[in-house]
Amino acid sequence: MGLHPLRLGSGCFCVGRLSASHSPVLMCPLLKATMGLLQFQAPTQNDTMPWVVPTTCDWVVKFQELANTQPEAYFLELPHLHRGEKGQQRWLEEIYGLVRLLENQTGRKLNRKTLLSSVQIFMHAWKVFGRLIELRRKRVLAGVWFMVAANSFLLDSIEIWTERVHQMLETVATHPPAPEGNGVFLAGSPIIFPNFKLLHLIETAGMDVYGDDLCTSERIWPGAVCYEEPSYRGIMRALAERYHKACICPTFADNERRINSILNTLQQHHIRGVVYHVLKGCHPFDIESFNLEPRLKSRGYHFLKIETDYVQEDSQNILTRLEAFGRI
Amino acid sequence: MMVTKLRLITQHVMFFALTYGGRFGIRFGHSLPCFSCPYVSGCGGSCYLMALQGNWWGLQMSTTDMMTAMGLESLAHLGIFILLVILLNKFWCGWICPFGVVQDWLTYLRRRLAIHEAQFRWLTRDRLKTVKWILLAYLLIVPLLIAHAGGHYDLHLPFCRSICPAKPLMPLFVGNVRHLALDFTNAVTLLFTILSVTIAGGMLVGMFFKERFFCLFCPMLVLIHIFRKISPVRFEKNVDGCIGCGNCQCMCPMDIRAVHEQKTDKNVLSEDCLLCMNCTEACPGDEVLSIRFFKWRLFASSRNYVARRFAQRQRLS
Amino acid sequence: MNEIAVKSNPRRQRLLQRVRMEIHAELEAARLQLQQRADYHPTWDYFLNLLMRPLAPDRLQAEVGPSGETFMQFGTV
Structure with a gap:
């Protein structure tokens, strides 16, 4: 439709201060920062630009109320059961609703052809992204750089982004892999630039991230859409299912497959330790860590849960814990 | 090579071998676990469901016939069928069945026209599963009734003659339209032919709007499924x-x-x-x-x- | 800081200006930290610039992307 999505999530600490006085103390720092950032919005120019919020967690649901932004947010109501027929049906209806909104905004019609070509563009991006993940697993690409590439997804036209990642891969692929070291798996709440505190600390502690399941990194999108039906409704259905059913965010009630995804990576790449990052106030990830920890430990993996936010003051404390973890 | 392509080639080779093979001397026998319809003149092999229901090698055989060489022959056919099922199991359905290919053609046509596939609710889909068991029971019980309980002979080959859409449709590929006609001989034949033609028409529509629509009801699928554990x-x-x-x-x-x-x-x-x-x-x-x-x-x-x-x-x- | 909600407040304007500079400093520091790494390569600049851009103060205004199309903002958190 000639539109590009732009991600809003922010990892900026300073800006969070702008919203500190009129938001709950224990609010998720990511949303606090995003909310602060919206203070910079120039209302006159953006009146017609909608911003779309999938209701993934309670903070997001109440975000509009707290931030009081103009224009009002358009909520995509996310069914929290994604394995059943009802949830999938409802999500598809939400997606059709979104299409109507965008069509009204632009005055253009979404059609089968543009959907198909966009699916193809994303398939290509997914292929390139797969190679990026491979290089990281082979230790050619440092965890921090992987995060830089993944974080910038959807901040530019997807084709250009893919092209640039491809170019970068050509350069990096010639580099020798880093010596076998202490690889860890990073799970939990999202990490967003510029708040790479935890990544830098993990490196300082003599470890590197070989894999992760963060929704701003490896899990930034669940992969390309496979469809059987090339009709408009067929592709829409495949699209909706792909982004709903395949998502393993802890916000879902029936999310037992997340552990599989983590265990798989751990087994295939001989990673022994999991660092679990919880942003203070990020309840879904916090809750799920209690289920994940015993299951990982029972299989002989080491587990370290780190609860922090965007402040730098606790860095030394975290570093000490990470160093101790690295020695195991 | 992509699996899809390999499957397409296999399906089409088998379609021509099983539909026209007889004209070139290809004969795969009477025990095939797929819908290679014997009503197609010059076919390259016959669906076992016909043999199973018939009075030559099947359940409609009288007790006296069973004691003769025919009894042994029917056991041989059953043996070959089981062997084929064990060997290839469901590959018969997805890769060989000529009626399956016809269904895939209709689906291909629908997709080219970008018409959306009909969707069943999950509950409806689950309920439909029982239909093929009912059809299997029907095709097993009626021949037994004819042989041992005095059922009318015109009820013979009940599944082929009254339900199976392959019987009126597959002979069309060799230019035979006779099976679309109604048989006014008696009430049973009339009922059977009306049922057969109606179901075939309904199935055609169903198969166009829903991929592999007939397979949802196919009793052969059940027969093949029974042997999955030893395959x-x-x-x-x-x-x-x-x-x-x-x-x-x-x-x-x-x-x-x-x-x-x-x-x-x-x-x-x-x-x-x-x-x-x-x-x-x-x-x-x-x-x-x-x-x-x-x-x-x-x-x-x-x-x-x-x-x-x-x-x-x-x-x- | 409750008056922050009042749009035409001059104190708010000053505050926004200050925070704008702080954000800039924070982003620059993060970028510099990455650029000073031993494994840094100039091809990374494209990605770093992207990460800097949407966090810049004017990021919520409609932008014309490199492909000549309008960007639309979406919140995905």
Whole structure:
């Protein structure tokens, strides 16, 4: 439709201060920062630009109320059961609703052809992204750089982004892999630039991230859409299912497959330790860590849960814990 | 080569061999576990359902005939059928069945016209599963009634003559339209032919709007399924590797949810599975879904394959 | 800081200006930290610039992307 999505999530600490006085103390720092950032919005120019919020967690649901932004947010109501027929049906209806909104905004019609070509563009991006993940697993690409590439997804036209990642891969692929070291798996709440505190600390502690399941990194999108039906409704259905059913965010009630995804990576790449990052106030990830920890430990993996936010003051404390973890 | 292409080639070769093969001396016998209809003159082999219901080698045989060489012959046919089923199991459905190919043609046509596929509610889909068991019971019981309980002889071959849409439709490929006519001989024949033509018409519409619509009701599928445990054909899932993306369910022509939902048992060859391997081709988990034959792995899912296959496919569309 | 909600408040304007500079400093520091790594390569600049851009103060205004199309903002959190 000639539109590009732009991600809003922010990892900026300073800006969070702008919203500190009129938001709950224990609010998720990511949303606090995003909310602060919206203070910079120039209302006159953006009146017609909608911003779309999938209701993934309670903070997001109440975000509009707290931030009081103009224009009002358009909520995509996310069914929290994604394995059943009802949830999938409802999500598809939400997606059709979104299409109507965008069509009204632009005055253009979404059609089968543009959907198909966009699916193809994303398939290509997914292929390139797969190679990026491979290089990281082979230790050619440092965890921090992987995060830089993944974080910038959807901040530019997807084709250009893919092209640039491809170019970068050509350069990096010639580099020798880093010596076998202490690889860890990073799970939990999202990490967003510029708040790479935890990544830098993990490196300082003599470890590197070989894999992760963060929704701003490896899990930034669940992969390309496979469809059987090339009709408009067929592709829409495949699209909706792909982004709903395949998502393993802890916000879902029936999310037992997340552990599989983590265990798989751990087994295939001989990673022994999991660092679990919880942003203070990020309840879904916090809750799920209690289920994940015993299951990982029972299989002989080491587990370290780190609860922090965007402040730098606790860095030394975290570093000490990470160093101790690295020695195991 | 892509599995899809290989399957398409196999399906078409088998369609021509089984529909026209007889004219070139190809004869695969009377025990084929697929809908290669014997009503097609010059066919290359016959569906076993006819032999099973008939009075020559099947259930309608009288007790005295059973004691003769015919009894042994019927056992031989049954033996060959079981052997073929064990050997290739559901590959008969997804890769060989000529009636399946016809259904795939209709689906291809519908997709070219970009008409959306009809969707069943999950509950409806589950309820439909029982229909093929009822049809199987029907085709087993009626011949027994004719042979031993004095059933009218015109009820013979009950499934072929009253239900099976292959009987009126498949002979059309050799220019035979006789099976579309009504038979006014008596009430039974009239009822049978009306049923047959009506079902065939309904099925045609159904098969156009729903992929492999007839397979939802196919009693052969049940017969093949019974032998899955002793077959060397295995369809397995590494349940710990599945991240639940749901591609398998999305791609399945039979809307099977079991592969996606299975969390404990590695054997995922379910009752309705046709082994078309659509799901395995679309599964992005490395070696999460795999098709085995004895100890050999015929094909396993992989992320790279998915990316390659679908990029290609989208270029085509 | 409750008056922050009042749009035409001059104190708010000053505050916004100050925070704007702080954000800039924070982003620059993060970028510099990455650029000073031994494994840094200039091809990374494209990604770093992207990460800097949407966090810049004017990021919520409609932008014309490199492909000549309008960007639309979406919140995905």
